[in-house]
Amino acid sequence: MRKHYDKQRRFDCTPISGLVLNFDCRDEIIPVLAGLQYVYTTSSLRNTVVDLVAQDINGESRRDVGRPGLDDWQVVVLAAIRLGCSYDYDKLQDRAENHRSLRTMLGAGEWNADSFTARRIRDTLCQLHPKTLEAINHAIVSAGHELDPDAATSVRGDSFVVETNIHYPTESGLILDGMRKIIPLCAELATELDVSGWRQNKQLLKRIKEHARSIAQISGSTSPKVLEGLPRAYERLLDRSASILDRAEALLEQGETDGFTPHALMLAERLRDWIKLTRQVCDTAFRRVILKEEVPNCDKLFSLFETHTQLYRRGKAATPNQFGRLVFVFEDGRGFISHYHFMDREALDADVVVDETRKAQKKHRGAIETASFDRGFYSAENEKELAKIVNEPCVPPRHPQQYAERVANGSVEFHRLRQRHPGIESAIGAMQSGNGLKRCRDRSEIGFERYLGLAILGRNIHVLGKLLIARRESTSAAAFTKRKAA
Secondary structure, eight states: OOOSSOOSOOTTSOOGGGOOOOTTOOOTHHHHHHHHHHHHHSHHHHHHHHHHHHHHHSTTSOSSSSSOOOOHHHHHHHHHHHHHTTOOHHHHHHHHHHOHHHHHHHTOOTTOOOOOOHHHHHHHHTTSOHHHHHHHHHHHHHHHHHHOGGGGGEEEEEEEEEEOSOOOOOHHHHHHHHHHHHHHHHHHHHHHHTOOSOTTHHHHHHHHHHHHHHHHHHHTOOOHHHHTTHHHHHHHHHHHHHHHHHHHHHHHHHHHHHOOOHHHHHHHHHHHHHHHHHHHHHHHHIIIIISOOOOOGGGOOSOSSSTTOEEEOOOOSSOSSEEEEEEEEEEETTSOEEEEEEOOTTOOHHHHHHHHHHHHHHHTTTOOOEEEOOGGGOOHHHHHHHHHHSSEEEOOOSSHHHHHHHHHHOOHHHHHHHHHTTHHHHHHHHHHHHSSOSBOOSOSHHHHHHHHHHHHHHHHHHHHHHHHHHHHOTTSGGGOOOOOOO
16 A cells, blocks of 8 residues: 555645755755656655655556555655765665654654665665656756756766776686585475485585686686696686586476476576586686687676676776776756766667757757767767757767867857856766765666666756755755866
8 A cells, every 4th residue: 555645744744845954964865856846845745756766666556555665755855865865765864764754754753653764665665667767856946946057058068987886807807706506506496396416515616616726726826837727727617617508407497397497496597507607607618718719899798697788998097997887977057967878789889979969859858059079979970960869969070180170260159158068077986976876786787777767867856956055045055066167
């Protein structure tokens, strides 16, 4: 049983519209709560947001029966706070149970016995679809543009890598990951099918660990003589892994012959998936180390748990190799992330800039007049197409000589946009450090996309709160910003 929000006034709780925030506090939760307060007190915006949440939470089920669940408004608040303040679920639970202003925003009073457990919050937020979060973000940004119409006229775009939550990928480490899942699954499946041969599963895993440790020690050496033993070490690991994989497949064949119980069928499906992934890693390791081939990235796996992870070499001095996914964002003149795009695995910056600028212009209802991008987005065709979408696009050429000519012959507006464009790096840095976009802590590809939407939502509500606080008390600590005027 759920409802949009509690319309009944409570004796033990201050109304949300009457919540008084301490604007002299510079903690990030203050502008987030100020933005949420504006969303709640603006009835049209509030209704839009809770309707979007209700479609995901109870899209195909009744809302008037069953146990009480979190209100739709509470889901919005928790979604904004989670990455608006870069909390994990345990810290979010603590804040929801002990932070007085946050409990007021949730509509939970002192007499309310409902507990906001970490698991309850996680299970509810994981029901939100990435498209729903994108629609909520659009509603928040539209509200911000109503307060500051000039913000929509200028945007700047850039892409960055959000890392997936994986360890550094090496073939030996990935093979060990696969064996750590396959061997216990085989032992459990053999017990379920009453098949012998897997009693010493712990000893099998121990041998795999010894081979992987030996490879790590050899790889860490700087001696050419020691490194010559790397192919032989990999051969030992691959031979033992192949033997275990063959035994695992034989166990599956025997189970198909004898018939699976429902539980055994579930184990068998999981085992097939792990065998497939581990064999792929063994194949790339054999080609790279034994056959000395140059294995393309499209054939590699960088994680058995986050299989959508990609390798990016973007020329960053501190992090030459980044493992994650590319995200393309547009920042408007006020600091809202007015549009974002989760890029396909093989997509490059120049491949998406025209289509995404067109979508951003549509979201802004044709208000964008200027748009700036860096040199990675340039192509002659892109420059022509962008000129059809916005009045003044700024996309510098990649070639140094062409770039120097463009700077020498550029208009005043071109130079202004070029000078202002690096500010988006500040927004990206703020999202990485303050909104959890340095590394995604959720699992799977759809979880990654949902995590991105939650981070952008927290960022936009934070910017909305800053805008409102600056209008109410421009001299307060919470309103202070180093952002230059657009």
